[in-house]
Amino acid sequence: MAFKDLRAYISALEQYGELKRISKEVDWNLEAGAITRLVYEKGLPSPLFENVKDYAGYRILGAPISTFRKLNIALGLSPETSIRELIDIYLQRKDNLIKPVIVDKSQAPCKENINIGDQVDLLKFPAPMIHDGDGGRYLCTWQVNITKDPDTGWVNWGCYRGMVTTRNTLTGSVSPAKHIGSHFQKYRPKKNAMPFAIAIGPEPVSGFIAGARVAANLYEAELAGALRQEPVELVKCETVDLEVPATAEIVIEGEISPTETDWEGPFGEFVGYSATGRGQAPVWKVTAVTYRNNPILTMSNTGVPVDEYHLDVGLVRSAELYARLRSDGIPVRAVNAPPEGVGFLIIVSVSGRTPNIAERVTSSIWGAVQGANAPFVFVVDDDVDVFDIWQVLHAMVTRCHPYRDIWKVKRASGIPFMTFLSPYERQQRLGAKVYFDCTWPTEWDPTTDIPPKISFETNYPKEVQEHVLNNWENYGFNKLA
Amino acid sequence: MFRTGYEIFVRKLNELEEGKESEREVRDAQTYERKQVRALFSSSPEKLPDGEDLWVRGMLGQLLDNKPWKIKILSEV
Numbered sequence: 125m126a127f128k129d130l131r132a133y134i135s136a137l138e139q140y141g142e143l144k145r146i147s148k149e150v151d152w153n154l155e156a157g158a159i160t161r162l163v164y165e166k167g168l169p170s171p172l173f174e175n176v177k178d179y180a181g182y183r184i185l186g187a188p189i190s191t192f193r194k195l196n197i198a199l200g201l202s203p204e205t206s207i208r209e210l211i212d213i214y215l216q217r218k219d220n221l222i223k224p225v226i227v228d229k230s231q232a233p234c235k236e237n238i239n240i241g242d243q244v245d246l247l248k249f250p251a252p253m254i255h256d257g258d259g260g261r262y263l264c265t266w267q268v269n270i271t272k273d274p275d276t277g278w279v280n281w282g283c284y285r286g287m288v289t290t291r292n293t294l295t296g297s298v299s300p301a302k303h304i305g306s307h308f309q310k311y312r313p314k315k316n317a318m319p320f321a322i323a324i325g326p327e328p329v330s331g332f333i334a335g336a337r338v339a340a341n342l343y344e345a346e347l348a349g350a351l352r353q354e355p356v357e358l359v360k361c362e363t364v365d366l367e368v369p370a371t372a373e374i375v376i377e378g379e380i381s382p383t384e385t386d387w388e389g390p391f392g393e394f395v396g397y398s399a400t401g402r403g404q405a406p407v408w409k410v411t412a413v414t415y416r417n418n419p420i421l422t423m424s425n426t427g428v429p430v431d432e433y434h435l436d437v438g439l440v441r442s443a444e445l446y447a448r449l450r451s452d453g454i455p456v457r458a459v460n461a462p463p464e465g466v467g468f469l470i471i472v473s474v475s476g477r478t479p480n481i482a483e484r485v486t487s488s489i490w491g492a493v494q495g496a497n498a499p500f501v502f503v504v505d506d507d508v509d510v511f512d513i514w515q516v517l518h519a520m521v522t523r524c525h526p527y528r529d530i531w532k533v534k535r536a537s538g539i540p541f542m543t544f545l546s547p548y549e550r551q552q553r554l555g556a557k558v559y560f561d562c563t564w565p566t567e568w569d570p571t572t573d574i575p576p577k578i579s580f581e582t583n584y585p586k587e588v589q590e591h592v593l594n595n596w597e598n599y600g601f602n603k604l605a
Numbered sequence: 606m607f608r609t610g611y612e613i614f615v616r617k618l619n620e621l622e623e624g625k626e627s628e629r630e631v632r633d634a635q636t637y638e639r640k641q642v643r644a645l646f647s648s649s650p651e652k653l654p655d656g657e658d659l660w661v662r663g664m665l666g667q668l669l670d671n672k673p674w675k676i677k678i679l680s681e682v
Contacts, residue, residue, distance in 0.1 A: 153607055153635065253637060257666025259614075261637055289639075387614075387630075390666040401664040402614050 610658025
């Protein structure tokens with residue numbers, strides 16, 4: 125049974141020991157951000173700030189889905205579900221897209237308070253100063269941004285940061301490389317403002333899937349329905365022709381100006397750095413705000429892994445690339461886009477001994493939307509568990525020839541977040557790529573040239589393994605996990 | 606607990622001309638409210654004894670000087 129709203133999800137987190145209610149007064153100015161950052165770095169329960177300085181009646185949920193355990197809970201699974209199982213479940217569920225349903229305004233909690241026009245005041249919400257040195261107070265860090273393609277009607281859900289600038293304006297990047305940017309490119313040349321809606325604090329699967337990189341023209345509301353196995357409930361906006369998740373905590377409606385810009389950023393980002401700097405970004409003019417009573421603002425404090433962005437990568441990118449490789453006829457065993465790789469690293473294991481398989485794998489990955497911006501690819505044999513980074517590292521240093529098996533692409537597309545690029549390359553989006561072929565060469569004779577692997581599983585006879593495991597505690601060791 | 610005074614974003618530290626009146630955007634270091642001001646700037650507290658603290662940040666948000674500069678706001682623009 126899917127969670128109907130963020131509050132039901134919070135209750136479940138609490139039941140599983142994954143929520144910490146904080147009744148002590150906490151400052152929106154860096155303190156809430158610092159606590160939340162430490163929560164990510166230590167893998168702790170999500171903090172629910174119930175007493176935000178200067179903002180009685182408003183709450184902040186930090187780190188809403190910051191671990192695979194919390195993601196499993198959000199998806200209605202056992203918290204202990206492994207990433208390997210999670211990928212299978214994602215692929216099974218996504219095949220059955222479920223259209224959202226529209227509910228009446230009277231049934232939509234997000235309409236409990238409605239402020240239109242002059243009544244709009246974004247400053248009433250406890251937008252936190254998240255990182256020291258951010259360009260301003262960010263109200264939008266974990267939410268659903270909704271826009272519509274004016275030609276095709278395709279509605280996109282995304283998750284794009286938004287900084288409060290006045291009581292009725294935000295600024296936020298609208299990069300042409302993002303789906304929202306592809307929509308904006310159809311408005312801006314005609315000097316038309318682009319309608320938008322932002323749903324902060326939706327039920328958890330909608331919030332999760334909005335941040336995932338999926339194919340253009342896919343309506344993420346249907347994918348969220350598929351993953352939660354129930355339709356997402358939407359309600360019509362007050363001032364723009366868009367629909368938003370009906371149980372969202374806060375909804376912001378308005379138009380993105382085709383001409384006006386203001387300062388935005390810097391902001392601590394998913395790569396673990398404040399990477400892209402202060403710049404001019406379009407002004408988002410707010411025409412209405414609706415919100416629940418005692419609303420809960422959701423805050424993702426992006427930085428060094430692992431946070432919400434990295435989990436999106438870890439699941440959706442791994443699953444989508446696995447499906448892609450399989451459909452390309454590659455004997456793929458498993459794919460891992462490890463959260464610690466911030467989306468820049470893909471690890472693939474392959475079965476059998478196919479000549480040039482690493483090149484085929486990499487070509488397929490770099491040709492896919494989920495892999496285009498992954499400059500590092502590791503290809504390993506199927507005896508290596510791609511979800512165990514130590515095994516991958518071992519394979520790299522023992523099977524990848526430092527000269528012959530590292531293949532570099534000097535000129536490729538890049539993104540400004542790639543901190544290893546020079547300032548000029550970042551600005552011009554000029555990247556580079558590399559793949560590491562960590563498979564044994566196919567021309568080597570397996571009986572004479574490939575050395576036998578020495579590990580408990582591969583070296584000892586099954587009978588010896590079973591005997592040792594059965595007697596493990598008799599030797600005085602604790603039970604193996 | 607946190608910084609007081611004002612903050613400013615600059616591309617390079619030497620953008621701020623000391624002792625010379627200039628117009629810049631600054632923000633309150635506690636509320637983050639932005640203001641366009643005419644002001645005097647100094648890296649030395651002695652040269653602007655009646656000034657308030659000014660924290661100077663680069664465009665990536667990092668502090669370019671670990672000690673605050675001083676700012677004397679002459680008028681809001």
